[in-house]
Amino acid sequence: MAPLNPYTYIQCPCSDSASLGRPSDATSPTSAEADDEDNTFDPRAPRANFSLYPLEYLLYCEDCHQIRCPRCIAEEIATYFCPSCLFEVPSSNLKSEGNRCTRSCFQCPICIGPLSVTSIETPPSDPNLLAPDRAATQHSTYSLICSYCNWSSTEIGIQFDKPNSIHAQLAKIRNGGASRLTAKERKERRKELSHRGGEAAVAAAAAAAAASETSGGQDMDLETQFANLKLFYNSQLADPNAGDNGFSSLGDLGFSSPSSLSRIMNLYTGGKLHDPRAKSKLGAMREAITADEGLLEPDLDESSLISQLHRSDFLDTASSTQVCSQPPNLGEPHLHGAARFNSSLRPAPYLLRTKRSKRCPVCRHIISKPEAKVQTTRFRIRLVAGSYIPSISIRRLNLPGSNGPGAPAILGDLLEPLKPVHFLLTFKNPIFESLKVTLGAPAKTPGRFPSKVTVLCPQFDIDANTDVWDEALKDNDRESSGRSRRRAGTESQFQVEVGKIWERGRNWVSIVVEVVPASLKLEQGQDLLKEDEDVLEIPMFVRIEWEVENGGDDATTGSGRDKDQKEKRELAYWCVLGLGRIKQG
Amino acid sequence: MSRRPPRGEYIETDTGNKVARKATLVGTQNIMLGGKTVIQPEVMIRGDLIRSIQSSSSSSSGGTPNNTAVAIGRYCFLSRASCLRPPGRLYKGAFTYMPLRMGDHVFVGPSSVIQAASIGNHVHIGANVVVGEFAIIKDYVRVLDETIVPPNMVIPSFSIVAGQPARVIGEVPEGGHEAFELRELYKTVGNNPQPALS
Ligand SMILES: [Zn+2]
Ligand SMILES: [Zn+2]
Ligand SMILES: [Zn+2]
Ligand SMILES: [Zn+2]
Numbered sequence: 001m002a003p004l005n006p007y008t009y010i011q012c013p014c015s016d017s018a019s020l021g022r023p024s025d026a027t028s029p030t031s032a033e034a035d036d037e038d039n040t041f042d043p044r045a046p047r048a049n050f051s052l053y054p055l056e057y058l059l060y061c062e063d064c065h066q067i068r069c070p071r072c073i074a075e076e077i078a079t080y081f082c083p084s085c086l087f088e089v090p091s092s093n094l095k096s097e098g099n100r101c102t103r104s105c106f107q108c109p110i111c112i113g114p115l116s117v118t119s120i121e122t123p124p125s126d127p128n129l130l131a132p133d134r135a136a137t138q139h140s141t142y143s144l145i146c147s148y149c150n151w152s153s154t155e156i157g158i159q160f161d162k163p164n165s166i167h168a169q170l171a172k173i174r175n176g177g178a179s180r181l182t183a184k185e186r187k188e189r190r191k192e193l194s195h196r197g198g199e200a201a202v203a204a205a206a207a208a209a210a211a212s213e214t215s216g217g218q219d220m221d222l223e224t225q226f227a228n229l230k231l232f233y234n235s236q237l238a239d240p241n242a243g244d245n246g247f248s249s250l251g252d253l254g255f256s257s258p259s260s261l262s263r264i265m266n267l268y269t270g271g272k273l274h275d276p277r278a279k280s281k282l283g284a285m286r287e288a289i290t291a292d293e294g295l296l297e298p299d300l301d302e303s304s305l306i307s308q309l310h311r312s313d314f315l316d317t318a319s320s321t322q323v324c325s326q327p328p329n330l331g332e333p334h335l336h337g338a339a340r341f342n343s344s345l346r347p348a349p350y351l352l353r354t355k356r357s358k359r360c361p362v363c364r365h366i367i368s369k370p371e372a373k374v375q376t377t378r379f380r381i382r383l384v385a386g387s388y389i390p391s392i393s394i395r396r397l398n399l400p401g402s403n404g405p406g407a408p409a410i411l412g413d414l415l416e417p418l419k420p421v422h423f424l425l426t427f428k429n430p431i432f433e434s435l436k437v438t439l440g441a442p443a444k445t446p447g448r449f450p451s452k453v454t455v456l457c458p459q460f461d462i463d464a465n466t467d468v469w470d471e472a473l474k475d476n477d478r479e480s481s482g483r484s485r486r487r488a489g490t491e492s493q494f495q496v497e498v499g500k501i502w503e504r505g506r507n508w509v510s511i512v513v514e515v516v517p518a519s520l521k522l523e524q525g526q527d528l529l530k531e532d533e534d535v536l537e538i539p540m541f542v543r544i545e546w547e548v549e550n551g552g553d554d555a556t557t558g559s560g561r562d563k564d565q566k567e568k569r570e571l572a573y574w575c576v577l578g579l580g581r582i583k584q585g
Numbered sequence: 586m587s588r589r590p591p592r593g594e595y596i597e598t599d600t601g602n603k604v605a606r607k608a609t610l611v612g613t614q615n616i617m618l619g620g621k622t623v624i625q626p627e628v629m630i631r632g633d634l635i636r637s638i639q640s641s642s643s644s645s646s647g648g649t650p651n652n653t654a655v656a657i658g659r660y661c662f663l664s665r666a667s668c669l670r671p672p673g674r675l676y677k678g679a680f681t682y683m684p685l686r687m688g689d690h691v692f693v694g695p696s697s698v699i700q701a702a703s704i705g706n707h708v709h710i711g712a713n714v715v716v717g718e719f720a721i722i723k724d725y726v727r728v729l730d731e732t733i734v735p736p737n738m739v740i741p742s743f744s745i746v747a748g749q750p751a752r753v754i755g756e757v758p759e760g761g762h763e764a765f766e767l768r769e770l771y772k773t774v775g776n777n778p779q780p781a782l783s
Contacts, residue, residue: 056760070758083741083753086723113735113750147717148735148750353741358759368759377724377742384760 004535004581006394006423010058010385011041011574012069014361015051041539041574042446052576058385059367061360067385067573072361073368079355081374084114088374089352100327100349104166106144109322109345113148117163120154142166144347156343167349175344180221220296229294230265236285237262261285308341316342357381389544390427390435390462394577397422397512414583415536417519422496423579428508429462433546436461437509440541448526449518449582453538457501457511465507513538517582529584536579543572594626595775603775608663615654619689622657623774627666630655634671634682654682658689658706660767667693672700672718672736683719690767694730701734705742707765725757725765 042048050071059068080089082101089101106115119140142160144153153159157176160169174180220228288295309317318340327348358368369381396413415421429435439458444450496502496512503510517536520529547566595603600620608624610616612632624630632654654671663669673682685699688706693699697714705724710716714728717736722728726740729747740746745755772779 056764057758059759081741083744084739086739086741111750112752114738116737146735147737148733353753374741379759382759386760386763 004578006396006580007578008055008392008394009043009052009576009578010055010067010389011048011051011576012053012058012067012072013573014069014072015047040442040446041541041576043537043539043576044447044533048576055386055389055391056384059358060383060385060388061363061365061367062383063363063365064360065569065571066362067389067571068358068360068367074359074361074364075356076359077354078357078370079372079374080352081355082350083353084350086374094352098327099352101352102167102349104164105350106166106170106347107325107350108146108149108151109318109326109348110151110342111146111149112325112348113146115144115146115151115153115347117142117160117166118145118152119163120159153347156346158346170347174221175346220291225294225296227294228292229288232288232293233261233265233285312341318342318345387430389571389573390429390437390542392542392575392577393426393428394579395424395426396580397424413580415515415517415580417517417521417582420514420516421579423513423515423577424502424510425513425577426508426510427460427462429465430507431546432464432466433548434461434464436545438543438545439511440543441513441538445518445536445538448533449520451518451536451538451582452516454514455511455540456496456498456514460501460509460511462509463504463507513577515579520582520584534581534584536582538577538579540575540577541572542575543570545570593776597775603771612654615652617653617656619657619659619661621659621768621771622661622663623771624663625665625667625774628663629668629670630663631668631670634673636681636683638676638679638681653684655685655687657687658691660689660771661687661691661693662767662770663693664695664697664712666696668698669693670698670700672702674719688724690765692765692767692770700736707762709765725762727757729754 043052051069053069057070059073060066061068077091080091080094080099081087082089082103082105084101084105085103087101087103089097093102104117107113108115119142121140142163143158144160144166145151158170158173159177160166162169172179322342322345323340325348326345355370355372355374357366357370359365360367366381367383369379371378371380427437437460439455441453441455441458443454444452496514501509502512515536515538520534522528546569548569549566594607595605597603598618598620600618602618602620602622602624604610604624605626605628607626608628608630610624610630610632612635615632615635616630635652635654655669657669669685669687671682671685673680675681683702685701686703687699687701688704688708690706691704691708691710693710694712694714696712697710697716699710699716700718701716701720701722702718704710704716704722705726707725708722708728709726710722710728711730711732713730714732714734716722716728716734717738719737720734721739722734723740723742723744725743727745728734728740728751729745731749732747732751733749734740734746734751738751740751740753743757744753745757746752747754
């Protein structure tokens with residue numbers, strides 16, 4: 001079993017809808033301790049998974065005085081950039097170019113490693129050309145090569161004439177080397193059609209398609225088909241003569257009604273959800289009947305694919321992860337008979353990444369805001385919970401009386417059932433005010449195997465954090481003052497005393513928690529141990545109180561309060577301490 | 586890692602570098618240490634792999650050629666048996682090594698091999714990691730144990746990467762920046778190590 005390092009997860013208040021946005025109620029410390037069983041937070045409850053976070057993942061809203069987690073904050077994208085070339089992509093480009101890098105940054109379709117452009121040394125194939133035309137022989141072609149698995153774009157029959165603007169070149173080549181219509185060319189083609197005028201075009205297209213159906217239909221790729229269909233349905237929507245089909249009583253719900261169609265099309269093309277113009281129109285439309293209108297007859301003869309499968313091995317077929325990392329619709333001929341051979345995979349342009357600011361869900365204030373530039377790592381605003389609430393670190397304490405003589409406790413050691421163990425919890429105060437901490441923990445951990453928990457010192461004060469510069473200056477004598485208590489003797493010389501803190505430092509306090517791990521022996525008829533049911537987790541309610549100077553912002557707002565008056569603040573939250581695994585059997 | 590070494594295991598320089606006597610530094614004149622860097626036993630740094638082709642400006646002007654093969658910033662920590670090796674490639678038809686640059690607060694885990702072109706500031710590289718030639722790792726990046734970063738890969742800031750080949754599996758959270766600081770770790774090794782903060 002993997003050793004388990006002790007951990008502390010903190011519950012964000014957003015999981016409790018009642019407390020969202022409100023500072024915690026002023027419950028007295030005693031009531032926190034006497035928390036009845038019903039209110040005890042159960043870290044094993046399935047819902048708990050969604051609200052527990054390590055401290056570093058939590059932010060803090062200074063206006064709500066509350067913890068905020070990745071689940072409840074609202075994100076806003078500040079910058080889009082390519083993770084490979086680190087160039088910023090203006091958001092205007094996203095709409096036209098999509099969410100992938102267009103600057104020749106590609107990932108290997110086989111292993112996702114980065115691809116680099118390499119020239120292919122082609123020996124002059126025609127010796128006659130050698131002497132008279134040197135320029136032609138020096139002309140080399142280029143391919144994309146994976147630096148991890150050595151995959152080359154030549155394996156899918158793709159080579160490039162130039163080492164630059166690979167993205168544009170790739171857009172014009174299908175796997176195997178055949179050329180492919182780009183979006184622009186497709187548009188131009190369509191223009192020819194539309195020049196002939198709306199209604200006439202449809203009729204003309206229908207006539208033309210009848211002739212070209214056999215030739216043009218089958219090599220229509222997905223993008224062309226979609227474009228054709230879109231054009232066709234648009235012309236249908238625009239057609240004022242769409243007749244009444246007798247279902248007008250169904251109104252907008254009719255399957256072939258223009259309004260439901262335009263709604264569906266808007267889903268795919270990202271337009272507005274409802275076209276007001278379509279509302280007035282009712283009636284049926286016909287469906288595409290030719291290739292130019294987007295009709296594609298399925299080719300049900302898959303015998304060639306089947307024989308190809310017979311000839312190839314498992315490794316020649318693409319895995320679902322490989323297929324999923326492919327950019328959509330790129331160069332796919334059409335969906336009918338689409339096979340998943342490696343030879344149909346294409347280099348995948350890198351997906352863009354973002355820098356995001358984060359807002360408090362309640363007051364909408366920004367609580368994290370990175371600098372927009374890609375290359376800088378600075379933040380304009382970064383209100384992390386770690387600078388407002390104490391961190392809790394856990395260490396196993398080895399006391400001769402309790403844990404058997406001599407045996408040194410190592411982190412990750414299994415906990416003996418029914419034998420008391422001591423853990424040292426160190427609370428470190430990050431703020432420049434002294435903190436009053438009150439802890440509450442259920443006497444027995446929730447779940448099938450309750451372990452006994454005793455917090456030996458549930459109430460204590462932690463001194464204020466001092467300035468970073470003071471810290472640096474005092475760096476040397478801190479060792480002598482802050483640590484002398486413990487380092488003077490071995491831990492065994494200390495007595496675990498109820499109500500007394502174990503050790504105190506500049507801005508930290510250590511206390512002892514005694515735990516009697518439950519026995520994991522299963523009685524007859526009991527279900528087997530579930531995953532991680534042997535992990536000893538203690539739910540703990542932490543309540544911190546401190547005082548802040550009134551003034552600063554408050555004074556300028558003219559609240560009329562006394563500047564010298566100190567304001568009391570408090571924050572309370574559940575956290576979970578993962579202490580270790582209990583020995584089985 | 587924080588085992589207490591016997592007295593004198595490290596050579597401590599004026600700039601605060603702690604270099605284990607059992608580390609192998611080849612071509613020390615080409616290795617630049619920013620100071621306060623820890624180099625544990627069995628670490629190898631290949632300072633001998635210098636550029637064989639000088640950039641045209643420096644070779645023609647007759648000035649002293651820049652032979653830096655490995656440049657390391659402040660508060661870096663090279664764990665036991667890790668290896669720093671400048672990357673090499675063909676340049677205009679000839680093979681040459683290029684310098685390996687490393688910023689401040691870079692942790693390199695045990696038995697990891699680094700052949701990157703550059704590693705930024707505040708980077709944590711786990712154990713048994715291979716960073717391929719000419720890879721670029723930006724600031725605040727965490728590379729988990731056993732990762733293989735392919736040659737030429739660029740890893741943007743605030744990425745958590747893992748896997749073979751490496752892929753970005755997560756983002757370093759806003760509250761996780763301070764964890765990259767190596768000042769405290771620096772104090773826990775050397776000839777007079779201080780105990781780690783609890
Ligand atoms: Zn939340
Ligand atoms: Zn790019
Ligand atoms: Zn590959
Ligand atoms: Zn707020």
